[in-house]
Amino acid sequence: MANTSNFRQAMAQAQGQALVGPNVIANALPFVGGGLVLTAVGSFGGLNVISTNPGIFMTTFWVALIAQLALFFIASRVLANDNNQVALPLLATYSLITGYTLSQHPVLK
Template identity: 55%
Template sequence: MPASSNFQQAIREANSSALVGPNVVSKALPYVGGGMVLTAGGVLGGLSMMSSPLYMPLFWVALIGNFILFFVAQNVASKGNNSTALPLLAAYSLITGFTLSGIVGYAVASAGIGAVGTAALATGITFVVASVLGRRMSDSIGQALGAVVGLGLLGLIIAMVVQVVGSIFAPGMFSTGGFELMIAGFGTVLFVGAAFLDFYTMPRSYTDDQYLAGALGMYLTYINLFIFILRLIIALQGGGRRD
């Protein structure tokens, strides 16, 4: 999971109270917003193609390509080469939206369009609250939260691997029901914590010139938060089953 490596790197680097990029958050936020807009466009594009036989081949190409593009963009952005990183991050955001069209389409079909709106609203509210409280977080709280989020990400990855493997042999047990509800709930709580942590770690992990690297990390936090809230809503709705 690209998000996990990004978080863990930021947590490791933010181990002191010294600010290396006091303005990095304010410089990164417009690009986080722009990335979200491009992602929404990618989702709409994917939804418009879902009935086409080309959708699934394009989905797999986009998924694999996006994974590679993440590491390329992260490497370029971390070096402060923003003129090169910006188009890479724009492409990454747009393709990410395309890969999310599947879960968004499923959410609309199983829980209604309101589920997507609720997930987006909850993500936005979390951002507003985190932007206020995360900046004021003390070093002791920030470093403790960083340790918890780091361990939580490891646990989440293990649980998701178990779910993928288990779904092959017992899809009714691992793909829906209590196990999916547990993962969705845990992921939601974890990325809410990560949302607060971002505002603490970014000024301590990135210089002001590395604002696109910081924007990528924050973008990943809120994309993952949106996904897990959406999964939680679907799980609470019974995965679309109608008794």
């Protein structure tokens, strides 16, 4: 390994984090499961909009797609600044919007 690598330093810093270590699955599973449930709720909402009022779905789809892209970059910047209190609601909203945009996919119709 090159002398300029900071891998060992990064691993030493990561050991103090709650998600790193022998309990990584147990610590991360609620967040992953929660994200999947929120995505499913968003898909269900999108399918309900398609079935009840298909005329407005494409308009709301494009708004949701733009919001999804914006939230991706905003949440990435917030996470890079280690502001987890703000990032969690942003990622929850991102999961909901992702599910909504997935409901337009032909496989789900």
